[in-house]
Amino acid sequence: MGVFTFENEVTSVVPPTKFFKAFILNADNLYPKIIPNQPQTEIVEGDGGAGTIKKITFNYGGELKTIKHRLDVVDEASLTYKYTVLEGDLISETIDQIVKEIKVTEGPDGGSILKSTSIYHTKGDNQLDEGKLKSGEEKGLALLKAAEAYLLANPAEYN
Template sequence: MGVFTYENEVTTVIPPAKFFKAFILDADRLYPKIVPHQPKTEVVEGDGGPGTIKIITFSHGGQVKSIKHRLDVVDEKSLTYKYTVLEGELLSDNIDQISKELKVTAGPDGGSILKSVSIYHTKGDHQIDEQKLKIGEEKGLGLLKAAEAYLLANPAEYN
């Protein structure tokens, strides 16, 4: 089994606690407000804390139709969130498991920095296509910017 780590860092003008609450903790309710093709989230096990298993289904007909993931860590004090992808199109004949850690820290001018670390566990000695990873990260950046725009347009939410 191989291990490939991909790190990314993006900034937003939204303060850390508000950004963590909206973009990470309340993602299941925020994303349908900002994504044209509303994803459906179903909790299949757990109460929203560590160990919770969710299935997110996308109706837009893209390459990823669903993601089943397990929540591993929710730390509101350190603004850290970790999960593991268990099933779905993100996994393949070459990728056995994906673990992701998101951490929000204070950024410039009262905003935030979102640091993400994705760890891909590959089957055998398979390599990861970094270009595909960058495309996926760009989609995530688009979602972040849409969330930022929503929060700026609705400043009373998530206080």
């Protein structure tokens, strides 16, 4: 099994606690406001905290149809969120498991720095298609920027 790690760091003008609350803790409520044909999220098991298993169904007709992931860490004090993708279209003949950790810290001028680490566990000695991974990361960045724009346009929400 191979292990491939990708790290990304993005800054936002939104304060860390507000960003974490909106983009991470309340994502199921925020996404429908910023994504056309928003995905449907269903809690399969758990109460929304660590150990919860969620199934996400995408409605926009792309390659990605479903993902099932387990929340491993939901820590509001340290603004850390970690989950493991267990099933779905991201898991393939090549990829066995994906672990994603997001940490939000204080950024310049009262904003945030979002640090994202994605760890891909491959089956056997399979390699990853870095072009596809980069495309996925770019979609995640676009989602983050859409969330930031929404929060700036609606400052009273998620206080």
